[in-house]
Amino acid sequence: QxxxxxxxxxxxxxxxxxxxxxxxxxxxxxxxxxxxxxxxxxxxxxxxxxxxxxxxxxxxxxxxxxxxxxxxRQFAHLLRSEAQALGVRFCFHTEVQRLVPGARPQLMLQPTAQGDSDLSTTGVEASRTGFAPTAPLPLGPSTESADAVVVCAALGSGALLAPHGLRLPLxxxxxxxxxxxxxxxxxxxxxxxxxxxxxxxxxxxxxxxxxxxxxxxxxxxxxxxxxxxxxxxxxxxxxxxxxxxxxxxxxxxxxxxxxxxxLPDGPPVLGASGVAGVWLNLGHGSSGWALACGSARVLADLLAQRAPAVDTRGLGIERLRH
Structure with missing residues (x-):
């Protein structure tokens, strides 16, 4: 805990x-x-x-x-440290410029200017917690591929999804x-x-x-x-x-x-996007933290082809299609 x-x-x-x-x-x-x-x-x-x-x-x-x-904020930093201890790699100061769907979806990444306000991206936290510091990224553009991509980029999600025919009314x-x-x-x-x-x-x-x-x-x-x-x-x-x-x-x-x-009707959109390899976790509004861990568990179950513990009817993107 x-x-x-x-x-x-x-x-x-x-x-x-x-x-x-x-x-x-x-x-x-x-x-x-x-x-x-x-x-x-x-x-x-x-x-x-x-x-x-x-x-x-x-x-x-x-x-x-x-x-x-x-x-x-404190919860998020602690969660990040626990995730790093399990081998999760975080890429801060990086912009996802494009999303390429497919059986192995790809992300086109571009480093951004690094500020000095977030000490958590340095070895300072590593010395205090014993967890690995954030891994450095290439200085130029790079590409990452994955088994699946979950889009949870808040208002930045529209620019990533629109080229693939997904226009959410966020x-x-x-x-x-x-x-x-x-x-x-x-x-x-x-x-x-x-x-x-x-x-x-x-x-x-x-x-x-x-x-x-x-x-x-x-x-x-x-x-x-x-x-x-x-x-x-x-x-x-x-x-x-x-x-x-x-x-x-x-x-x-x-x-x-x-x-x-x-989203206009209130609930978030959670689950498969209908585009190969792309999943959605968006639109939680003011209930973002309250729903965050539960939403992540539902997505993990869906990605692993397990039945979620909660009824997800009404949370899919199909309700937003016209």
């Missing part, structure tokens, strides 16, 4: 009675799916999360004990986050969230990552990664201040904006 910053439990905060009324269809669905949950009154919400602002209006909450919040839905160190006080250890809470009205989640606190939310269609919607960022700060006033050192806050590619 990977050892990364994580905590269990997720509390959805409902500010007023109408918020609870609007949540009823979701509660019905949770019950039908057998997802463990409970509806808490305001007092029980504050018992579960003692750091909540006592002056903030709170009607009720929905508690999901089996949900988890964690450090996704759209970027941008999300925002603000992360800052917490003001830790041994006399008031519960100033911040114990795990994670979400303000249902504003759709903003507040989570604890070790000694930091993060507010995240928003679903912005279109735009670019570098153009920030200041109103969206202001909403994150507002909700954080509503529920945990003064908990964060905002002068040291880091803000982030990133695209989460989604």
């Amino acid at each position: 990977l050892d990364y910053e994580r905590s269990e439990g997720f509390l959805v905060l409902l500010r007023a009675p109408q918020d609870l009324a609007l949540a009823q269809p979701g509660l019905t669905l949770l019950a039908e799916l057998g997802v463990k949950h409970s509806v808490l009154d305001a007092r029980d919400c504050r018992a579960a999360e003692p750091g909540l602002n006592p002056d903030m209006a709170l009607h009720a909450g929905i508690y999901l004990p089996d949900d988890e919040v964690g450090n996704c 759209a970027p839905v941008f999300g925002y986050s603000v992360t800052a160190p917490m003001r830790l006080d041994e006399h008031h250890p519960d100033r911040g969230p114990r795990s994670a809470v979400m303000d249902e009205r504003y759709k903003v989640a507040i989570s604890r990552l070790g000694s930091r606190v993060r507010a995240a939310g928003c679903a912005e269609l279109g735009g670019t990664p570098t153009a920030y919607n200041e109103a969206a960022v202001a909403t994150l700060y507002k909700v954080l201040d509503d529920w945990y006033p003064g908990v964060a050192r905002l002068t040291q806050a880091q803000r982030w904006k990133g695209a989460r590619p989604m």
Whole structure:
């Protein structure tokens, strides 16, 4: 089991009675799916999360004990190290320029300019973990062949697939986050969230990552990664201040904006592409990390011609063909 910053439990905060009324269809669905949950009154919400602002209006909450919040970046780095220990080779600072389908599909690769911001691509990590460092690549263009290729290149997937008649309606839905160190006080250890809470009205989640606190939310269609919607960022700060006033050192806050590619009907596309040797793992949207390991297992089973443990009907590319 990977050892990364994580905590269990997720509390959805409902500010007023109408918020609870609007949540009823979701509660019905949770019950039908057998997802463990409970509806808490305001007092029980504050018992579960003692750091909540006592002056903030709170009607009720929905508690999901089996949900988890964690450090996704840390998880990914640890997963990479475990994969390297098993012999997986990673090629960073490399662009896949073209995909050639076939019984032995090929990738046309081109190295890109290497920055110095990612120390994990050097021997620094190798000396710390005992795993092999990332293997150097040829300085010029190169070709890699494989038994199969899984395309999971987010918004870059379109350019790889379009020449082969695959045009997926992927759209970027941008999300925002603000992360800052917490003001830790041994006399008031519960100033911040114990795990994670979400303000249902504003759709903003507040989570604890070790000694930091993060507010995240928003679903912005279109735009670019570098153009920030200041109103969206202001909403994150507002909700954080509503529920945990003064908990964060905002002068040291880091803000982030990133695209989460989604498909119009919601679910990802997973499985064979219909093009020889090419498989798809795309369009998970804001559920990317939650679905990542399960999606990888399904693909591994399909590639090995084993029956997946879950029903994959409705996840194939055929649903997107017109």
